[in-house]
Amino acid sequence: MHSKASLGLKITATCGLLFLHLPILLIFVYAFTTEDKSYQWPPPGFTLEWFGVTWNRPDVWEALGLSLRVAAISTVIAMVLGTLCAAAVARFKFFGRETISLLVILPIALPGIITGISLRSAFNIADIPFSFWTIVLGHATFCIVVVYNNAVARFRRTSGSLVEASMDLGATYFQTLRFVIMPNIATALLAGGMLAFALSFDEVIVTTFTAGQQQTLPIWMLEELVRPRQRPVTNVVALLVVLVTFIPILAAYYLTRGTETVAGQGK
Amino acid sequence: MSETATVSSRISDSFWRRPTILLLLLVTPPLLWLGIVYLGSLFALLAQSFFSIDEFTGLVRYEFTLKTYAELFRASNFDILVRTIVMASAVTIASAIIAFPIAYYAARYAKGRWKAVFYLGIMLPLWSSYLVKVYSWKLILAKEGILNWLFETLHLSWILQAYLAIPVVGGNSLSVSWTGTFLVFVYVWLPFMILPVQAALERVPPSMLEASGDLGASSSQTLRHVILPLALPGIIAGSIFTFSLTMGDYIIPQIVGTSARMIGQAVYQFQGTAGNIPLAAAFAVVPIFVMGIYLTLAKRAGAFDAL
Numbered sequence: 001m002h003s004k005a006s007l008g009l010k011i012t013a014t015c016g017l018l019f020l021h022l023p024i025l026l027i028f029v030y031a032f033t034t035e036d037k038s039y040q041w042p043p044p045g046f047t048l049e050w051f052g053v054t055w056n057r058p059d060v061w062e063a064l065g066l067s068l069r070v071a072a073i074s075t076v077i078a079m080v081l082g083t084l085c086a087a088a089v090a091r092f093k094f095f096g097r098e099t100i101s102l103l104v105i106l107p108i109a110l111p112g113i114i115t116g117i118s119l120r121s122a123f124n125i126a127d128i129p130f131s132f133w134t135i136v137l138g139h140a141t142f143c144i145v146v147v148y149n150n151a152v153a154r155f156r157r158t159s160g161s162l163v164e165a166s167m168d169l170g171a172t173y174f175q176t177l178r179f180v181i182m183p184n185i186a187t188a189l190l191a192g193g194m195l196a197f198a199l200s201f202d203e204v205i206v207t208t209f210t211a212g213q214q215q216t217l218p219i220w221m222l223e224e225l226v227r228p229r230q231r232p233v234t235n236v237v238a239l240l241v242v243l244v245t246f247i248p249i250l251a252a253y254y255l256t257r258g259t260e261t262v263a264g265q266g267k
Numbered sequence: 268m269s270e271t272a273t274v275s276s277r278i279s280d281s282f283w284r285r286p287t288i289l290l291l292l293l294v295t296p297p298l299l300w301l302g303i304v305y306l307g308s309l310f311a312l313l314a315q316s317f318f319s320i321d322e323f324t325g326l327v328r329y330e331f332t333l334k335t336y337a338e339l340f341r342a343s344n345f346d347i348l349v350r351t352i353v354m355a356s357a358v359t360i361a362s363a364i365i366a367f368p369i370a371y372y373a374a375r376y377a378k379g380r381w382k383a384v385f386y387l388g389i390m391l392p393l394w395s396s397y398l399v400k401v402y403s404w405k406l407i408l409a410k411e412g413i414l415n416w417l418f419e420t421l422h423l424s425w426i427l428q429a430y431l432a433i434p435v436v437g438g439n440s441l442s443v444s445w446t447g448t449f450l451v452f453v454y455v456w457l458p459f460m461i462l463p464v465q466a467a468l469e470r471v472p473p474s475m476l477e478a479s480g481d482l483g484a485s486s487s488q489t490l491r492h493v494i495l496p497l498a499l500p501g502i503i504a505g506s507i508f509t510f511s512l513t514m515g516d517y518i519i520p521q522i523v524g525t526s527a528r529m530i531g532q533a534v535y536q537f538q539g540t541a542g543n544i545p546l547a548a549a550f551a552v553v554p555i556f557v558m559g560i561y562l563t564l565a566k567r568a569g570a571f572d573a574l
Contacts, residue, residue: 005376006486013372016365017385020392020457023403026413030406039409041416081297088293092286100294103301109507110558111515113531114551117538118308121548125311141305144297172279173289195394202396205518208535221398225405225522234402241396249394253387 024242031239036232050232060237063220070132070216071200074139078196081140082147083189090155101152107142115142116209123210130212138210139203143196150192150256151185158184191255194248202245217241316548327545335545339553344533348553351530354445355513358452359460359506365453366460366505367498373461374468389465393458401522404451408442408523415440438525448524455519456512460505467501468494503565510561514554530554 005013031050033043054060082104088094089101107115119138128134162184166176204218211219221241224234282289318327319334338344373385392400407414418427431437431444438444471494479489517531528536530550537547 005372009368009372009376012368016369016457017388019365019454020388023400023407023454024392024395026403026406027399038411039406040411041406041413077300081300084293085297088290092290092293094290100298103306104297107301107305109511109562111511111531111554113515113517113534114309114312114555115305117534117547117551118312119304120538121315121544122308122311137304141301144301167283172276173282174275174279198394202394202398204398205516218396218398221402222518225398225402238396238399238402241399245394245396246391249390250387253390 027235027238027242030235033232033235036230039231050236053230054233054236054240057233059215059220060217060233063215063217066132066214067201067217070135070139071197073136074143074200075193075196077136077140078143078147079189079193082144082192082196083151083185085144086148086151086155090152091160104145104148108145112142112203112205113209116206119206120209130210130214132214134210134212135207135214135216138206139200142203142206143200146195146199147189147192150188150195154185154188187255191252194252194255198245198248202241312548312551315544316552318545320543320545325542335549338546339549344550347528347530347533347550350527351514352557354449354452354529355510357449358456358513359509361449361453362457362460362509363464363502363506366457366464367502370461370465370468370498370501371494374465374471375473389458389461393462397455398518400455401451401519404447404454404523405442408440408447408450410440410442442523443525445525448520451519451523452513452516456509459508459512460502463504463508464498464501467498467504471497500568503568507558507561507565511554511558514557 029043030039032046032048033040034045034047034049035043085100085104089097115138119134119141123130123134158181162180163176166180167173171179202218204216204222207216207219208222215223217237221234221237224230224237228234315327316335317331317333318329319332320326321328339348369385369389373382373389377385406412409415415424415427418424427441430446431440436444436446436449438446441447441450475493475497476489479493480486484492515531517529517535520529520532530553534547534550537543537550541547
C-alpha cells in the first residue's frame with residue numbers, strides 16, 4: 001500500500017471538511033452586515049452597530065440567563081448520576097448491567113421529539129405545571145449519557161489494582177475515593193461536564209415540550225427563525241452562541257487529550 | 268481514633284465485605300431517575316396511543332382501542348410515514364458517502380498535528396449549536412443568498428433553474444424544496460456518521476492492507492474487499508444516528524422545505540394545535556418501532572462494537 005494519500009482522497013476529504021465549516025464561517029460574516037431586511041449576499045457593508053443593539057435587548061439577556069441556569073443545574077445532576085452509573089457499570093459485573101448501559105443511552109438514541117412528548121404527556125398526567133424545573137428534568141435526563149460515556153471510559157482504563165493497593169495500605173473507601181479515584185477520573189468528569197453543559201445550552205427539541213412560557217436562548221432563536229423580527233440581532237446572537245459553545249468543547253478536548261478518551265463521541 | 272473515623276472505617280469495612288451494598292448505592296439514584304422520569308414518561312406516551320379522540324366532542328376517550336393506530340394508515344398520514352422514511356434513508360446514504368473519505372483520511376493518513384486538526388474539525392461542527400447550523404443554511408439557500416449569487420456570478424443559473432424544474436426534488440427555490448431539506452439534514456448529521464466510521468477504520472491494522480497489496484490486489488480491490496467490509500460496522504453505527512435523528516426532527520423541515528409534513532412535525536402539530544394526543548403518540552411510536560428493528564439488525568451486524 002502507498003503510505004501517502006492519493007490526490008482524489010485528499011480532495012474529497014478536504015471538500016468534506018470545507019462543507020462542514022464554511023456554513024458556520026458564514027455566520028461570522030453575517031453578524032457584521034449592514035443589511036437588515038434580507039439575507040443579501042455579498043453584504044452591502046459592515047458595521048458593529050448590531051452588537052450594541054443586541055446588548056440592549058432585555059429578552060436576549062433573559063433567555064441567555066435562563067439557558068445558563070438550566071445548563072448549570074442539569075450538568076450538576078447529570079454529573080452525579082452519570083458518574084455513579086459509570087462506576088457501577090465499569091467496576092461490577094451484575095445482572096442487568098447491559099440493560100443499564102442501554103437505558104442511559106436511550107434518551108439520546110431515540111429521537112428527541114419522543115423524549116420531549118413523553119415528558120410532556122407525563123407532566124400532563126401528573127398535573128405538574130411547566131416551570132424551570134420541568135426543563136431541568138428533561139435536560140438532565142439526556143445529559144447523563146455524555147458524562148457516563150466519558151467516565152466509563154476512564155474507569156475502564158484506571159486499573160482496579162490501584163484501588164486495592166490503596167485499601168491494602170489501610171485507606172478507607174472514602175480516603176481511597178478522595179485520594180485515588182477522584183484524581184484519576186477528575187479530568188474525564190470535567191470534560192463530560194463541559195460537554196453536558198454544551199449539550200444542554202444548545203438543546204431545543206426537548207425544551208419546546210418541557211418549557212411553558214419561559215424562553216431559553218435556543219427557543220428564542222427558534223422563534224426568530226420561524227418568524228423573523230429583527231434579523232441582524234439574530235445574526236449577532238447566532239455568532240455569540242457559536243463562540244460560547246466552542247469554549248467548553250475546546251476545553252473538553254484539552255482535558256482528555258492523549259488519553260484516548262474520545263470526549264465527544266456519541267453526542 | 269476519633270468518632271467519625273470509626274464510623275467511616277466501619278462503613279468502609281462493610282463495603283468491602285458486601286460489595287453489593289456499594290453497588291446498590293451506586294446504581295439506585297441513576298436507576299430511579301431514568302426509571303421514573305424517562306421510562307415512566309415513555310410508558311405514559313405508549314399508553315396514550317391506545318386511546319382515541321372522540322370525533323364529536325374532540326376530547327380524549329380513555330378506553331383501549333387500536334383505532335388510533337388504524338388512522339396511521341389513512342392515505343394522508345401514511346404519506347407522512349413514507350416520506351419521512353425515504354428522507355431518512357436518503358440522508359443516511361449521502362452522509363455515508365461524504366463521511367467515508369474524511370474518516371478514511373483522518374484514520375489512515377492524518378498524523379500528529381493534522382490528527383488534532385481533523386479531530387477538532389469534526390468535533391466543532393458536531394457540537395456547534397444545532398439551530399445556528401440550520402440558520403446558516405437558511406442564509407445560504409435564501410433567494411438573495413450566497414448560493415444563488417454564486418450560480419449567477421458563474422453564469423450557471425440555468426443549471427439551478429433546470430434542477431428546480433424537476434418535480435418532487437425541485438420547487439420555487441432551494442429553500443422551499445426537498446433538496447433544501449435534504450442538504451440541511453446531511454449537513455447537520457454528517458459528523459455523527461464520520462466519528463464511528465473513523466473509529467472502525469482506525470481498528471483496521473495496516474498490515475492487513477499490505478497483505479492485500481502483496482497478494483496482488485489493486486488499491487481499488489483492497490478498498491472494496493478489505494476496507495469497506497471492515498468499515499461496515501462503523502457505517503451501520505453511524506447510520507443509527509443519521510436515521511434516527513432525521514426521523515424525529517421537526518425543526519429542519521419546518522424552516523427549510525415544502526409544506527408537506529414529516530413525522531416530527533405531525534407529532535408536534537397533533538399534540539399542540541390539534542390537541543389530538545393519542546394520534547401524536549401513535550405517530551411517535553413509529554420511530555420507536557422502526558429504530559427497534561434497526562437496532563436489532565445493527566446488533567446482529569456487530570455495529571455496537573464500533574460505537
